[in-house]
Amino acid sequence: MSYRESPLWTTREDQPVKFPESEENQPIAWKAILADTPVYASGGEQVGVVDEVLGSQDEDIFHGLVVRSPAVQHKVAILAGSVSEITRSRIDASLTTQEIRALPVYKEEASYTLGMVGLLRKHLGWKRDDGSGPS
Numbered sequence: 001m002s003y004r005e006s007p008l009w010t011t012r013e014d015q016p017v018k019f020p021e022s023e024e025n026q027p028i029a030w031k032a033i034l035a036d037t038p039v040y041a042s043g044g045e046q047v048g049v050v051d052e053v054l055g056s057q058d059e060d061i062f063h064g065l066v067v068r069s070p071a072v073q074h075k076v077a078i079l080a081g082s083v084s085e086i087t088r089s090r091i092d093a094s095l096t097t098q099e100i101r102a103l104p105v106y107k108e109e110a111s112y113t114l115g116m117v118g119l120l121r122k123h124l125g126w127k128r129d130d131g132s133g134p135s
Helices: 097-101
Strands: 003-010 016-020 038-040 046-056 061-068 076-079 083-086 091-093 112-117 123-128
Touching (some): 046 097, 061 083
Parallel strands (some): 038 091
Antiparallel strands (some): 083 091, 112 123
16 A cells, blocks of 8 residues: 655654555545645646645635646635545646636735724724734
8 A cells, every 4th residue: 555645744753644545536625635735627737736725714614725836837726616626635626727827816815803902902893813903
């Protein structure tokens, strides 16, 4: 039995986690996506690798993937509706290679939640999710 090493998850001995090949093509949840997992266009061509997973872990909502590729020359976001399958060994998109290349450059945006703000935290207002305060 052969195994594929995971770049993100390690064991106690700091060894990469290995998955049996028989489990490589089993569908997985979006929360289990690993960095550098290959991403394929609808025609079967590899268009890049996962750079970042976009979603809300607390609410279990998958928004999409940030993909990096030398062929695209910049990072792009493939939204969840355009992701057709997620396995341990690959992610398939429903977009063609040309459609992925035409996607705009991915720009990370700040996100906010409603919470107590102000000098003494006495009134309701918007605060950044990263904890840095309003901008």
